[in-house]
Amino acid sequence: MRITLPTGEKVRRGLVVGVGLALLGLELGAACRGGEAPAEPAADSRRPDGVFAIVEPEDPSQGSSPPRAESAPARTAETAPSGERPRDPEPGDREPEDGEPAAEAPLDYDPELWIEVQALDPSIVLDIRYATEDNFVGEPLYPCGRCFLRPEAAAAVVKAHQALQEAGYGGLKLFDCYRPTPIQARLWEVSPDPRAVAPPSKGSMHNRGLAIDLTVIDREGQELDMGTAYDAFSERSYHGFRGLTAEVRDNRKALLQAMESAGFRPLKTEWWHYTLKGASRPLADFVWSCTGPWPGGPRYWERR
Numbered sequence: 001m002r003i004t005l006p007t008g009e010k011v012r013r014g015l016v017v018g019v020g021l022a023l024l025g026l027e028l029g030a031a032c033r034g035g036e037a038p039a040e041p042a043a044d045s046r047r048p049d050g051v052f053a054i055v056e057p058e059d060p061s062q063g064s065s066p067p068r069a070e071s072a073p074a075r076t077a078e079t080a081p082s083g084e085r086p087r088d089p090e091p092g093d094r095e096p097e098d099g100e101p102a103a104e105a106p107l108d109y110d111p112e113l114w115i116e117v118q119a120l121d122p123s124i125v126l127d128i129r130y131a132t133e134d135n136f137v138g139e140p141l142y143p144c145g146r147c148f149l150r151p152e153a154a155a156a157v158v159k160a161h162q163a164l165q166e167a168g169y170g171g172l173k174l175f176d177c178y179r180p181t182p183i184q185a186r187l188w189e190v191s192p193d194p195r196a197v198a199p200p201s202k203g204s205m206h207n208r209g210l211a212i213d214l215t216v217i218d219r220e221g222q223e224l225d226m227g228t229a230y231d232a233f234s235e236r237s238y239h240g241f242r243g244l245t246a247e248v249r250d251n252r253k254a255l256l257q258a259m260e261s262a263g264f265r266p267l268k269t270e271w272w273h274y275t276l277k278g279a280s281r282p283l284a285d286f287v288w289s290c291t292g293p294w295p296g297g298p299r300y301w302e303r304r
């Protein structure tokens with residue numbers, strides 16, 4: 001399957017609604033302190049109407065990374081009450097004729113900074129646990145389940161997914177992708193154990209869009225037996241745990257090989273967690289919008 005990554009896209013600044021955070025009672029920016037995170041969000045990143053822009057702070061620990069237009073000003077947009085994702089009118093826009101298929105929904109994020117993984121390959125299955133009560137906190141932390149990663153990480157995940165499919169598996173199921181830094185603070189509140197959760201002052205690679213939690217499914221869509229549930233904080237989750245059955249070892253190995261071949265490295269203590277090797281990105285704290293339609297899938301990329 002061909003992967004077409006966006007190039008030369010007109011930039012659509014992802015804008016994000018603070019509704020999810022407000023519901024959670026979280027104070028955005030509270031987590032952006034110390035360490036690698038900025039003391040406060042950029043002054044213009046928060047608008048009186050509760051809409052947040054992407055904040056791409058400089059990261060002193062990533063000083064050798066090439067300069068990017070990460071701090072370009074965010075595009076402003078309002079959240080349409082109709083549930084449609086708004087976009088700014090552009091030259092050449094016109095009303096569709098009767099019977100003409102409606103134009104595909106625009107992206108609500110900047111594809112040079114972020115990619116929604118399923119837009120590259122819709123056959124990747126999402127089970128974003130922090131959007132549900134089925135997580136170790138026991139309550140939904142995300143307003144809805146969407147999987148954003150940095151483009152280089154997204155492309156690598158798709159590569160691993162397709163390698164597994166070619167090997168006879170159903171592919172990957174994703175539990176967590178980009179995680180907004182304020183949510184990291186909430187996880188730390190519940191579990192202030194650096195072995196299980198990165199402290200928000202340091203930030204997690206999830207907060208940079210470079211880490212992913214996932215498992216493998218079979219052709220029927222069933223998760224393979226990995227020996228523990230996702231986010232089980234026990235030694236049984238360790239890659240090197242002795243006492244796993246041969247089947248579990250084989251299943252973990254299938255995931256490990258696919259991910260390593262695609263450029264990821266494992267985490268010793270969590271069979272489900274992988275980080276893209278050699279990548280460097282700043283922390284981010286935007287929370288995605290849930291109000292718009294699906295952003296279009298692969299055809300969106302190919303037709304432009």
Ligand SMILES: [Zn+2]
Nearest residue numbers: 211212213273
């Ligand atoms: Zn993880």
